[in-house]
Amino acid sequence: MNAKYVLVFAVCSHGSLVLGHPSFMDLIPNGHGVPDPCGSTNIWFGVGHNNRTGGGIANVFGADFLKANMTWSKALCMADSDIDGRSNGVELGDPDCKWTAGATPQGKAVGHPGVCEPMNTKTCMAVNLNVQCI
Numbered sequence: 001m002n003a004k005y006v007l008v009f010a011v012c013s014h015g016s017l018v019l020g021h022p023s024f025m026d027l028i029p030n031g032h033g034v035p036d037p038c039g040s041t042n043i044w045f046g047v048g049h050n051n052r053t054g055g056g057i058a059n060v061f062g063a064d065f066l067k068a069n070m071t072w073s074k075a076l077c078m079a080d081s082d083i084d085g086r087s088n089g090v091e092l093g094d095p096d097c098k099w100t101a102g103a104t105p106q107g108k109a110v111g112h113p114g115v116c117e118p119m120n121t122k123t124c125m126a127v128n129l130n131v132q133c134i
């Protein structure tokens with residue numbers, strides 16, 4: 001198999017696991033309590049994915065999470081993966097970027113770090129092309 005295809009397969013396979021799996025949800029603050037940006041009262045379980053239940057290609061936050069070696073680093077916390085003007089830390093309830101795995105987050109998740117909100121703005125519609133609201 002061509003090395004390029006092996007790399008793509010590895011990234012896609014790995015990406016499919018990002019934050020849809022309970023253990024990955026434990027690696028970010030409020031990973032089990034991210035609100036559905038599509039307007040329902042549901043929790044968005046696949047925080048690193050473009051659909052609520054996880055699986056498939058990683059979203060922009062999932063990609064950044066992979067780049068951070070699946071660690072809630074200060075850089076990942078301070079980044080604004082979905083370019084909606086709020087850092088990943090602010091969206092996930094860790095505005096001061098102090099959370100560590102197993103600790104109680106400073107606050108609740110107030111947004112989705114991989115879905116640009118509000119979703120109906122021109123900028124966000126471009127970022128959210130692959131987001132599946134179902």
Ligand SMILES: [Ca+2]
Pocket residue numbers: 080081082083084085086087088091112113
């Ligand atoms: Ca954001």
